[in-house]
Amino acid sequence: MADEVVSHTSLSPVSFLRRTAEVYPDKIAVLHGEQRFTYRELAERVGRAAAALRVAGVRRGDRVAYLCPNVPALLEAHFAVPLAGAVLVAINIRLSAREIAYILDHSEAKVLVADTELAAPLAPLRAGRRSLETVVHVRDTDAPDPLAGEDYESFLRRAAASDLGEIPDDEDALLAINYTSGTTGLPKGVMYTHRGAYLNALGLDIELGLDGDTTYLWTLPMFHCNGWCFPWAVTAVGGTHLCLRKVEAPVVFDMIEKHSVSHLCAAPTVLIGLAHDPRARTLRLARPLTIATGGAPPAPQVIRNVEAFGARLVHLYGLTETYGPHTFCEWQPRWEGDSDETRARLKARQGVASITALDVRVVDEQMRDVPRDGATLGEIVMRGNNVMAGYYRDPEATATAFRGGWFHSGDIAVMHPDGYIEIRDRKKDVIISGGENISTVEVESVLYQHPAVMEVAVIGVPHDKWGEVPKAFVTLKPGSAASSEEVIRFCRERIAHFKCPNAVEFGELPKTSTGKIQKFVLREREWQGREKKVN
Numbered sequence: 001m002a003d004e005v006v007s008h009t010s011l012s013p014v015s016f017l018r019r020t021a022e023v024y025p026d027k028i029a030v031l032h033g034e035q036r037f038t039y040r041e042l043a044e045r046v047g048r049a050a051a052a053l054r055v056a057g058v059r060r061g062d063r064v065a066y067l068c069p070n071v072p073a074l075l076e077a078h079f080a081v082p083l084a085g086a087v088l089v090a091i092n093i094r095l096s097a098r099e100i101a102y103i104l105d106h107s108e109a110k111v112l113v114a115d116t117e118l119a120a121p122l123a124p125l126r127a128g129r130r131s132l133e134t135v136v137h138v139r140d141t142d143a144p145d146p147l148a149g150e151d152y153e154s155f156l157r158r159a160a161a162s163d164l165g166e167i168p169d170d171e172d173a174l175l176a177i178n179y180t181s182g183t184t185g186l187p188k189g190v191m192y193t194h195r196g197a198y199l200n201a202l203g204l205d206i207e208l209g210l211d212g213d214t215t216y217l218w219t220l221p222m223f224h225c226n227g228w229c230f231p232w233a234v235t236a237v238g239g240t241h242l243c244l245r246k247v248e249a250p251v252v253f254d255m256i257e258k259h260s261v262s263h264l265c266a267a268p269t270v271l272i273g274l275a276h277d278p279r280a281r282t283l284r285l286a287r288p289l290t291i292a293t294g295g296a297p298p299a300p301q302v303i304r305n306v307e308a309f310g311a312r313l314v315h316l317y318g319l320t321e322t323y324g325p326h327t328f329c330e331w332q333p334r335w336e337g338d339s340d341e342t343r344a345r346l347k348a349r350q351g352v353a354s355i356t357a358l359d360v361r362v363v364d365e366q367m368r369d370v371p372r373d374g375a376t377l378g379e380i381v382m383r384g385n386n387v388m389a390g391y392y393r394d395p396e397a398t399a400t401a402f403r404g405g406w407f408h409s410g411d412i413a414v415m416h417p418d419g420y421i422e423i424r425d426r427k428k429d430v431i432i433s434g435g436e437n438i439s440t441v442e443v444e445s446v447l448y449q450h451p452a453v454m455e456v457a458v459i460g461v462p463h464d465k466w467g468e469v470p471k472a473f474v475t476l477k478p479g480s481a482a483s484s485e486e487v488i489r490f491c492r493e494r495i496a497h498f499k500c501p502n503a504v505e506f507g508e509l510p511k512t513s514t515g516k517i518q519k520f521v522l523r524e525r526e527w528q529g530r531e532k533k534v535n
Contacts, residue, residue: 010171012194013201013232017043017079018164024212024238030072031259032243037072039238043164045072049080051159056134058110060085063177065109067091067100067118069245070218073138073152077113078222078231081176082168082194088176089189090223094512097121103179103187104129106393111136113152117143140245171195176226177392178320189392190320192226200323200386201232203356207328208263208290208314214239217255219247220265228265228292228324239263249277260286267295267515268302271313272455275305276477285310292316294325295516299448300344307344317350317423321407323386327351327360327421348445349422350380350413358384359406362415367404374416377424377437381406412439429519431460433469438499440519443470446494447501450487452480457509457517458501461526472501473522475509482506 009015020029021043029042037045058064064081066088068074074090081088089107091100093115100122104112108131114122115138123146126135135149145151171194179187204210216234218241220227234241242259244251247270255261266274271293274280291306294316306313318326329351335343353360362370362378370378387407390398401408412430413423424430424439431438440458447456455475460468472491476482484504491500510521 011198016236046079048156050083053084063107063109065089067114191389199356201229203354204233212238217261217264225324253279268298269515280309299445301448303344321388380409434466452482470501
């Protein structure tokens with residue numbers, strides 16, 4: 001037994017802050033407007049927050065919910081809540097009051113820490129929350145507090161100054177519950193462990209080259225997969241967190257130039273906004289900028305547009321159920337001599353399993369690996385250190401997701417001869433027209449090449465003869481013009497005619513808070529009154 005204690009330490013990302021605060025106490029840990037905290041100060045605030053939660057009655061395994069944008073309080077929560085032995089529930093700030101109430105009830109959150117600007121819709125719902133005992137408000141703007149909660153800074157003063165104490169001793173204990181978007185029904189609570197978060201954070205450090213000189217700009221929501229584990233990854237190497245309350249292209253460019261940002265993450269729709277902002281043409285990077293993108297397959301044209309202003313784009317892939325990134329499109333030196341178009345096409349692939357993950361496969365319905373021919377379609381399944389522990393209080397959904405001993409992603413892909421996967425569609429997005437499978441990703445990639453197209457989504461719409469046919473929803477670049485006929489003709493010149501949209505509709509696209517295009521919203525409208533499952 002003594003040997004086991006000597007040779008084993010439980011893995012928890014909380015340990016990253018303790019080490020960094022000891023090694024780099026005077027380094028700047030957090031920048032937010034006029035606020036700045038060193039790692040010594042961050043560790044002290046985290047220790048106080050953990051102690052204050054205990055004073056508020058939080059015990060091991062209790063759930064603590066946060067409804068905040070990318071502000072220091074939410075960053076601190078990623079260490080303070082698990083340090084208190086509790087489970088962090090970071091809530092999507094763009095959910096409706098009904099959805100937030102469901103998450104609070106389903107998770108049985110004992111404490112809610114909410115930004116005052118976001119809390120107004122929750123005021124009528126507070127009385128109905130059976131488990132909720134304490135509300136704390138974070139005042140990051142001049143907005144009044146509709147929940148009449150205790151001020152966060154006052155809450156920190158509830159407890160005497162406290163060091164980080166003992167690191168949680170059970171690496172398989174729950175660290176966080178992240179709720180899915182709920183587009184196919186009620187949100188599901190995805191369970192993260194200390195071990196999974198620790199390993200995924202280290203994987204990010206290795207894959208993306210984070211180090212002590214890193215300045216990380218928070219363009220990715222911290223509530224989304226715990227910010228892909230970047231709160232822990234940046235802290236592990238002693239980098240600087242540059243908090244950003246709201247993502248707007250001019251502000252992002254200001255931050256990049258003012259603070260010499262080295263890393264940021266963004267969904268493809270955010271990349272599109274950056275690439276088409278006028279500042280992209282005049283930006284002069286003071287240091288190399290690495291941008292990690294995921295959430296939807298980026299079209300090669302989007303990759304070319306971003307790299308045109310000097311950024312290095314790293315394409316990754318994963319889901320909430322895999323702590324965010326599970327694969328990376330690892331760059332091969334032999335690709336350097338290829339044309340820009342070929343390199344962008346290669347980089348658009350989802351790649352290979354992360355160094356701290358284990359396996360990723362593309363399989364048929366009998367769980368057999370598809371040929372490595374870059375053409376045969378199958379489902380992506382994963383297994384490894386950064387696959388969720390399961391869905392909270394939902395054993396049936398967990399069993400379905402883990403059937404056959406693998407996590408089933410629902411993404412349809414091919415496996416290339418070099419072992420790199422490439423997504424062709426979500427299962428629910430594949431269009432079956434006259435018996436032919438059409439990849440909406442393939443069609444969208446072609447349409448992104450049109451000089452007037454800024455964003456596009458393709459879905460299947462009803463057709464009396466073929467069952468369904470493609471339709472494109474297009475947002476044009478500012479100042480650009482194009483007709484439906486022109487867009488369709490452009491597409492027909494490049495791919496098989498049956499894959500091309502039969503119709504084009506122009507306008508803004510519905511999106512989630514993390515920038516993903518909500519195709520289900522478009523499908524619900526187009527299939528209203530028709531017999532097709534919309535999800």
